[in-house]
Amino acid sequence: MTPKEERKREVLIQRLHRVEQKIVRLKKVLARLQAHLEAVRPKKTAAA
Numbered sequence: 245m246t247p248k249e250e251r252k253r254e255v256l257i258q259r260l261h262r263v264e265q266k267i268v269r270l271k272k273v274l275a276r277l278q279a280h281l282e283a284v285r286p287k288k289t290a291a292a
Contacts, residue, residue, distance in 0.1 A: 245253075
């Protein structure tokens with residue numbers, strides 16, 4: 245592997261990590277939103 249390819253690979257890996265972190269953050273936000281909605285919503289419709 246040439247140094248150029250190595251660098252390209254490193255950049256791709258870093259970008260992937262950043263995307264993964266964004267996904268994790270989004271999942272946390274979604275979970276919080278869902279919990280909030282379930283708390284606000286009347287219990288009867290929570291099963292639907």
